[in-house]
Amino acid sequence: MPRACVTENYEDFEAGRDRDPLNSYLDYCRDCYGELSLGQLTTEWDVPDDAVEMDCEHPWYDESDYSCEHCGCALTDKDN
Numbered sequence: 001m002p003r004a005c006v007t008e009n010y011e012d013f014e015a016g017r018d019r020d021p022l023n024s025y026l027d028y029c030r031d032c033y034g035e036l037s038l039g040q041l042t043t044e045w046d047v048p049d050d051a052v053e054m055d056c057e058h059p060w061y062d063e064s065d066y067s068c069e070h071c072g073c074a075l076t077d078k079d080n
Helices: 010-014 030-035 038-045
Strands: 003-007 023-027
Touching: 003 038
Parallel strands: none
Antiparallel strands: 003 023
16 A cells, blocks of 8 residues: 655754654545545645655554545555
8 A cells, every 4th residue: 555754854864963863654445545646645744745745554453543745545465
């Protein structure tokens, strides 16, 4: 299942002012991810392009409750 990662403190992390990246992981269903663009995330989160990783690794959805960031539908093991 598609997941995006946004490093909220990217500029401070890259400049060495923060030791650890502050990452937010955003899970999407296939339909919503297909409509998602890098520009949407960078604008919404006010970060540079390099602060967003599209289609990053995700946990197995049968281990916990996850839902799509956009439409809110539940993500299940069939979405892995």
